[in-house]
Amino acid sequence: MRFVLALLALLILAIALSVAGMGPFIVTREGQFKIALFLGDPTAVITQPGIDVTFPFVETRSFDGRWQHLGAERKEIPTSDQERIIIDSYAVWRISDPLLFYKKFPTGMAEAETQINQQVRGKLREVIGRRTLAEVLKEARGEIMGELTAKTAEAVKGFGIELNDVRINRTELPRRTEENVFARMRAERDRLARKYRAEGEEQARRIRAEADREARVVVATARGQAEIERGKGDAAAARIYAEAYSRDAEFYGFLRGLEAYRKTIGKGTTMVLQPDHEFFRLLSRGSERGGPESSGSTE
Amino acid sequence: MARTGGSEERKVGRLLGRLLLGVLLLGGAGAWWATAGWFVLNPGEVAVILRFGAYARTVTTEGFHLKIIPSPVETQEIVNVSISQRREFGDVDATDPEVLAETAMQTSDNNIVHAEFMVQYKIGKAFESRYRVADLEEILRDSAQAAMREVIGRNTIDDVLTGPGAIGLDAAELLQQILDGYDSGLYVGSVELQNVQPPESVRDAFDDVIAANQDRNREVNEAEGYANEVLPRARAEATEVLQGAIAYRDAKIAEAGGEAQRFLAILAEYQKAPAITRKRLYLETMEEVLPGVEKVIIEPGTASVLPYLPLGAARGGAD
Numbered sequence: 001m002r003f004v005l006a007l008l009a010l011l012i013l014a015i016a017l018s019v020a021g022m023g024p025f026i027v028t029r030e031g032q033f034k035i036a037l038f039l040g041d042p043t044a045v046i047t048q049p050g051i052d053v054t055f056p057f058v059e060t061r062s063f064d065g066r067w068q069h070l071g072a073e074r075k076e077i078p079t080s081d082q083e084r085i086i087i088d089s090y091a092v093w094r095i096s097d098p099l100l101f102y103k104k105f106p107t108g109m110a111e112a113e114t115q116i117n118q119q120v121r122g123k124l125r126e127v128i129g130r131r132t133l134a135e136v137l138k139e140a141r142g143e144i145m146g147e148l149t150a151k152t153a154e155a156v157k158g159f160g161i162e163l164n165d166v167r168i169n170r171t172e173l174p175r176r177t178e179e180n181v182f183a184r185m186r187a188e189r190d191r192l193a194r195k196y197r198a199e200g201e202e203q204a205r206r207i208r209a210e211a212d213r214e215a216r217v218v219v220a221t222a223r224g225q226a227e228i229e230r231g232k233g234d235a236a237a238a239r240i241y242a243e244a245y246s247r248d249a250e251f252y253g254f255l256r257g258l259e260a261y262r263k264t265i266g267k268g269t270t271m272v273l274q275p276d277h278e279f280f281r282l283l284s285r286g287s288e289r290g291g292p293e294s295s296g297s298t299e
Numbered sequence: 300m301a302r303t304g305g306s307e308e309r310k311v312g313r314l315l316g317r318l319l320l321g322v323l324l325l326g327g328a329g330a331w332w333a334t335a336g337w338f339v340l341n342p343g344e345v346a347v348i349l350r351f352g353a354y355a356r357t358v359t360t361e362g363f364h365l366k367i368i369p370s371p372v373e374t375q376e377i378v379n380v381s382i383s384q385r386r387e388f389g390d391v392d393a394t395d396p397e398v399l400a401e402t403a404m405q406t407s408d409n410n411i412v413h414a415e416f417m418v419q420y421k422i423g424k425a426f427e428s429r430y431r432v433a434d435l436e437e438i439l440r441d442s443a444q445a446a447m448r449e450v451i452g453r454n455t456i457d458d459v460l461t462g463p464g465a466i467g468l469d470a471a472e473l474l475q476q477i478l479d480g481y482d483s484g485l486y487v488g489s490v491e492l493q494n495v496q497p498p499e500s501v502r503d504a505f506d507d508v509i510a511a512n513q514d515r516n517r518e519v520n521e522a523e524g525y526a527n528e529v530l531p532r533a534r535a536e537a538t539e540v541l542q543g544a545i546a547y548r549d550a551k552i553a554e555a556g557g558e559a560q561r562f563l564a565i566l567a568e569y570q571k572a573p574a575i576t577r578k579r580l581y582l583e584t585m586e587e588v589l590p591g592v593e594k595v596i597i598e599p600g601t602a603s604v605l606p607y608l609p610l611g612a613a614r615g616g617a618d
Contacts, residue, residue: 200515226544233548
């Protein structure tokens with residue numbers, strides 16, 4: 001009974017000590033690393049979550065093992081052609097080796113962040129500094145970011161840190177360069193506007209010309225067809241006349257002559273006639289019989 | 300007696316003591332369970348359960364849940380995984396030049412656009428969002444901007460201005476990829492480019508391009524209107540011309556037929572009595588023709604007067 005009570009008391013003491021962070025039980029949560037120090041010397045490095053048992057009266061240090069965001073101050077960075085570009089970047093990193101990290105940065109995260117920022121800035125200068133402004137603007141951001149990430153990751157390797165990536169966020173051009181960009185943009189737009197207007201004219205004139213052509217062709221084709229039809233009419237008429245009149249060409253000539261007189265001689269015509277004219281035959285010769293014609297008339 | 304009685308009393312006392320201890324322990328345990336052994340999940344929430352800090356299980360059904368061991372051995376982290384959150388970036392219409400400058404982005408053809416966009420997201424994986432990434436808000440903010448800038452940087456200004464939908468889709472995909480790289484557990488619902496504008500100082504040139512485009516369309520429309528007017532008119536004229544010709548043709552033929560018939564009819568009569576018909580026709584014609592004619596009758600042999608014949612006077616005399 002006494003033994004059980006003693007054990008219980010020990011357990012309670014151990015729990016009380018553990019709650020104060022002095023071991024022997026160490027509870028490590030997900031996303032956490034812990035180091036147990038005994039008189040300043042690390043006795044245990046815990047990278048897996050759960051409960052661990054170590055010596056009592058240790059000192060524990062907690063580290064955040066999750067991905068950390070680290071924004072960098074905006075920096076003006078010179079390019080190889082002495083231009084300047086303003087770049088915003090950010091890095092995402094986490095502690096990968098808590099012991100190494102603790103040795104490197106005994107005071108904690110703030111110191112690590114300063115170090116990482118310094119490295120990022122240095123590599124940014126290096127990567128951008130080898131390119132002209134045009135190249136920086138032209139080249140895919142992905143490529144520059146890839147190079148930047150690789151170089152920075154290499155540099156912070158000894159810090160017990162894992163660098164996920166360094167990303168370029170906002171880039172801003174120096175004032176003078178920006179003016180140039182605006183001038184070029186304006187020129188491009190003017191070119192486009194002129195092109196569109198000229199294209200409009202081109203298309204419109206083509207459509208009009210095509211319409212005019214088609215209209216003219218339609219009318220001319222119809223005129224041609226019309227001539228053919230008229231010709232057909234004339235030809236058919238001529239054939240019909242010829243067929244009928246050829247029955248007695250002499251009589252047709254006579255009849256047609258009379259018809260022509262009717263049409264051509266009339267009011268306003270002056271005729272100079274001789275009394276022996278056919279019409280006046282009766283007038284000059286009286287009522288005497290004569291000529292085969294008069295004999296015909298008596299029939 | 301007293302001894303035995305005393306031992307009996309002691310027995311009872313010990314029994315009572317144990318009973319009390321048992322009741323106390325049970326009561327303590329009960330109180331522990333009652334205060335720290337359960338939790339309630341609302342709809343859309345999940346609970347991540349850690350035992351001694353290590354992941355044990357995830358509870359996704361809503362309602363009342365008892366834990367196997369109460370806190371602090373088993374702790375629960377309740378995360379809402381259904382609420383969709385919105386985050387707006389930039390304000391294109393801002394008057395503050397610094398705010399406006401933040402919206403400036405470079406395109407692949409080295410133009411600058413001002414873009415305002417919105418990201419809709421929610422927590423997809425509760426465990427990751429709590430235990431794999433710190434600074435979730437900052438990471439989302441910077442990643443969204445980086446993703447949008449990268450996608451705009453891959454497109455020309457015309458792509459960006461005319462196809463903001465495609466840009467949004469690409470940005471959403473890239474943002475999801477970036478966030479997955481950080482084990483953020485965030486799920487990107489959509490990224491929408493809400494407002495894209497060319498920079499203020501060149502906006503008039505951009506407007507002019509739009510106007511030029513409209514001018515082009517207007518010119519073409521007008522020309523098509525002209526064509527639509529000219530062609531039917533031409534066809535109408537063609538129809539008129541052709542119908543006129545056909546009318547001429549048919550009339551000619553009809554007239555010829557009629558005249559031929561008439562001639563043949565007269566001819567038939569003429570052949571019965573040629574001389575008399577001839578005479579009659581002649582005289583009839585003269586009757587018809589001569590009344591309206593000025594007549595001057597001159598004997599043969601007086602031809603010498605002809606040169607002096609005052610035709611006007613003769614005409615007067617004849618009346």
